[in-house]
Amino acid sequence: MMVPPQRIRQWSTGQDGLDKLRLDETDCPTPGQDEVLVEVHAVSLNYRDTEVAMGLYNHHKSVDHPPALVPCSDMCGVVVAVGPYSKNTSDPYKNPAFQLKEGDRVISTFAATHLTGQVQASDVANGLGGPAPGVLTQYRVFPTYNVVKVPNYLSAQEASCLPIAAMTAWMSLNCMRAQGEIIGPNETVLCQGTGGVSIAALQIAAAAGASVVITSSSDSKLERARKLGAKTLVNYNSTPDWEAFVLKATADAGADVVLEVGGAKTLRKSFDCVKFGGLIACIGYLSGKVDDDTDRTNTNLLCLKRNVTLKGILNGPRDRLEEMLRFYKEKGIKPVVDRVFKFEEGNEALKYLYSGGHFGKVVVQVKE
Ligand SMILES: NC(=O)c1ccc[n+]([C@@H]2O[C@H](COP(=O)([O-])OP(=O)(O)OC[C@H]3O[C@@H](n4cnc5c(N)ncnc54)[C@H](OP(=O)(O)O)[C@@H]3O)[C@@H](O)[C@H]2O)c1
Structure with a gap:
C-alpha cells in the first residue's frame, strides 16, 4: 500500500x-x-x-x-x-x-x-x-x-x-440528439482552430465517420489535422473569407455542426456556412443580443435566417x-x-x- x-x-x-x-x-x-x-x-x-x-x-x-x-x-x-x-x-x-x-x-x-x-x-x-x-x-x-x-x-x-x-467537443457534437445517438457519416463538422476542443472534435467526428472541415492560422497545423482525418483544410489568415470556402467545399450545403470557439470575430461567418437547420455550438465567447454602434443584423436574426438552433455549450x-x-475506448x-x-x-x-x-x-x- x-x-x-x-x-x-x-x-x-x-x-x-x-x-x-x-x-x-x-x-x-x-x-x-x-x-x-x-x-x-x-x-x-x-x-x-x-x-x-x-x-x-x-x-x-x-x-x-x-x-x-x-x-x-x-x-x-x-x-x-x-x-x-x-x-x-x-x-x-x-x-x-x-x-x-x-x-x-x-x-x-x-x-x-x-x-x-x-x-x-x-x-x-x-x-x-x-x-x-x-x-x-x-x-x-x-x-x-x-x-x-x-x-x-x-x-x-x-x-x-x-x-x-x-467533453465539450462530445457535447457540442451530440447533446442535441436523442439519448444514445451520436454524430455519424453523411454529416459535416466545422472545427475552428487547432486547440484542445477543436482537435478533440476532429478526432471524435472522424472516428464516427463524419467529414471534418478545419480552420487554422497555420498551414503546418492544418497538415497535422489532415493526418488526423480532416478532409477540408482552410487557413483563416490567408483565406479571410473562409466561410465561402466552407460553403464551396460542401457543395453549398454548409456544415451540419459548427464548433464556434472564436466568438465575436467568427460567429457571423459561422452563420454563413452552417447548413439549413444546422447547429452552431457556441463554445467560445459571445457578447450581447444587439450589435452596438453598427447597423449589422443581430444574432437573433442571423439565427432565424437559416432556421438554426443556437446552443450554448457548458462542458x-x-x-x-x-x-x-466508452466511445473513445471502442474507437481507440x-x-x-x-x-x-x-x-x-x-x-x-x-x-x-x-x-x-x-x-x-x-x-x-x-x-x-
Ligand atoms: N463552453 C465550454 O464548456 C468550453 C469548454 C472548453 C473551452 N471553451 C472555450 O473555447 C475556446 C477554446 O478553448 P480551448 O481550450 O480549445 O483553447 P486552446 O486550446 O487554447 O485553443 C486555442 C486555438 O484556437 C484557435 N483560434 C484562436 N483564435 C481563433 C480564431 N479567431 N478563429 C479560429 N480559431 C482561432 C487557434 O488555433 P490555430 O493556432 O490553429 O489558429 C489557437 O491555437 C476558449 O474560448 C475557451 O474558453 C469553452
Whole structure:
C-alpha cells in the first residue's frame, strides 16, 4: 500500500497574472466520508486556466473566486487512499457505483456536482480550478462523484486531456440528439482552430465517420489535422473569407455542426456556412443580443435566417463523460498531446498555452 507524504507541493494563483503563479508547500489532505485521495500524475491545460490566472474569468455571475486558488481542472491520477463509504443511501452523490479502491486510475470531472442533465449555476459554482480548488498539485482529495475511472489504453497524459476539451467537443457534437445517438457519416463538422476542443472534435467526428472541415492560422497545423482525418483544410489568415470556402467545399450545403470557439470575430461567418437547420455550438465567447454602434443584423436574426438552433455549450455531466469514454475506448481514440512540461514548469506551461502555439493539448507531468 502506498503511503502519501506528509507535505506536498502545489501551484497557486492570486489571479494577478501568468507571471505570478507560486509553487508552495502544504500538508497532504486526508479523505473524509465518501472521498478519495488521488496522487496526481498529469494535468492538461485549458484556455480557461490562463484566464483564471490573469483574473479574466468573470462571465459567470455565480462564480466568486477565492483570493488564492490552485489552478487547473483536468487531471489523471491514481487513488492512493479511500475514506469510509456511506451505506444504504439514496443520495445520488453517494451512489455506490461511484466507489473506488486504491490503485484505480481516474480523471476529474469539471463541475463536480453536475452528475446528469442540464447544468445549473450551482454546478458552475463548483468548477475545479475556479472557484473550487484545482488540480495542479501532487495530491488532492476528491468526493467520489467528482472522479471517473479511465480505460487502461490511455496514458495519464492522454487521459488528463478529456474532462474539459474532449467533453465539450462530445457535447457540442451530440447533446442535441436523442439519448444514445451520436454524430455519424453523411454529416459535416466545422472545427475552428487547432486547440484542445477543436482537435478533440476532429478526432471524435472522424472516428464516427463524419467529414471534418478545419480552420487554422497555420498551414503546418492544418497538415497535422489532415493526418488526423480532416478532409477540408482552410487557413483563416490567408483565406479571410473562409466561410465561402466552407460553403464551396460542401457543395453549398454548409456544415451540419459548427464548433464556434472564436466568438465575436467568427460567429457571423459561422452563420454563413452552417447548413439549413444546422447547429452552431457556441463554445467560445459571445457578447450581447444587439450589435452596438453598427447597423449589422443581430444574432437573433442571423439565427432565424437559416432556421438554426443556437446552443450554448457548458462542458457536460458525469454520465455523458462516461458515455464518451466508452466511445473513445471502442474507437481507440488517443488525445493529441502537443507538449509536456515538468511540474516545476507549471507556470511556463500556462504561458505556452496562452501563446497559442500548440496543436491539441498541453500537459503538465506532475509525477515523473
Ligand atoms: N463552453 C465550454 O464548456 C468550453 C469548454 C472548453 C473551452 N471553451 C472555450 O473555447 C475556446 C477554446 O478553448 P480551448 O481550450 O480549445 O483553447 P486552446 O486550446 O487554447 O485553443 C486555442 C486555438 O484556437 C484557435 N483560434 C484562436 N483564435 C481563433 C480564431 N479567431 N478563429 C479560429 N480559431 C482561432 C487557434 O488555433 P490555430 O493556432 O490553429 O489558429 C489557437 O491555437 C476558449 O474560448 C475557451 O474558453 C469553452
